[in-house]
Amino acid sequence: MAGKRDLTTGRDAQRIQTRERVLGAAVAEFGDRGAADADLTAIAASAGVSRGTFYFHFPTKEHVLLELEQREESRIARELTEFLGTPRDLESSLSRIVELTLAIEERLGNRLFKDLLALYFSPTRPLTESWREHALIGLVVDILGRARDTGEAEIAVDPYHSAAIFLLGLYGLLSTTSGAGPLRTAVLDSYLTTTLRSLQPR
Known part of the structure; x- marks a missing residue:
């Protein structure tokens, strides 16, 4: 039971870290180009994730x-x-x-x-x-x-x-x-x- 809980905690921590990377990359891109012209592919690449991962954390x-x-x-x-x-x-x-x-x-x-x-x-x-x-x-x-x-x-x-x-x-x-x-x-x-x-x- 403890091992399962540790695994869940580890996944949660990884999800939070990924979200923070995506947010940081998005904020940098928005700051450079503005939200309307921001390139989601560039954001995902900068964060080291797929576009699907970006949308998982931030639908829009x-x-x-x-x-x-x-x-x-x-x-x-x-x-x-x-x-x-x-x-x-x-x-x-x-x-x-x-x-x-x-x-x-x-x-x-x-x-x-x-x-x-x-x-x-x-x-x-x-x-x-x-x-x-x-x-x-x-x-x-x-x-x-x-x-x-x-x-x-x-x-x-x-x-x-x-x-x-x-x-x-x-x-x-x-x-x-x-x-x-x-x-x-x-x-x-x-x-x-x-x-x-x-x-x-x-």
């Missing part, structure tokens, strides 16, 4: 982006949780979310970052979870809830709606502006100012 290119999105959101959630370990006001909390999101672009590069943002608005996005299951949106809901409780903000609708609107608005702005520069900085500053004003108690 969007599943690669979804995996990457989940990992990046988890990273942001961890860093944001650490940041919120010290009491913060609403402005600094939302500003930190913008900073952490921009850091994804630094890690992945502009092309892959844009593909990742586009996934949020894609009509063919794989339906694997609801907005309410995202770690990051849960933290934004908590931020807004605390701001409401302290009288810093007035949340007139479901906090999840307000959180989703903030994040989707941010992603939309970042997907339509390129790289660091005065224009993007001005747009993001204006967006934060408008968001904060819309949440001020009447």
Whole structure:
């Protein structure tokens, strides 16, 4: 019985390692050519697997982006949780979310970052979870809830709606502006100012 369990554990570990190799090769190819033009044969060759193995782990290119999105959101959630370990006001909390999101672009590069943002608005996005299951949106809901409780903000609708609107608005702005520069900085500053004003108690 122990031998069978060891064999299963070994297979699971090998499957995880293969998945990581495929993901790494796909991320590199997406970064170089963009998701739409990425060559799946080249990805499979780079990972040392067949195309069938690629499809076993990632049925579509969007599943690669979804995996990457989940990992990046988890990273942001961890860093944001650490940041919120010290009491913060609403402005600094939302500003930190913008900073952490921009850091994804630094890690992945502009092309892959844009593909990742586009996934949020894609009509063919794989339906694997609801907005309410995202770690990051849960933290934004908590931020807004605390701001409401302290009288810093007035949340007139479901906090999840307000959180989703903030994040989707941010992603939309970042997907339509390129790289660091005065224009993007001005747009993001204006967006934060408008968001904060819309949440001020009447």
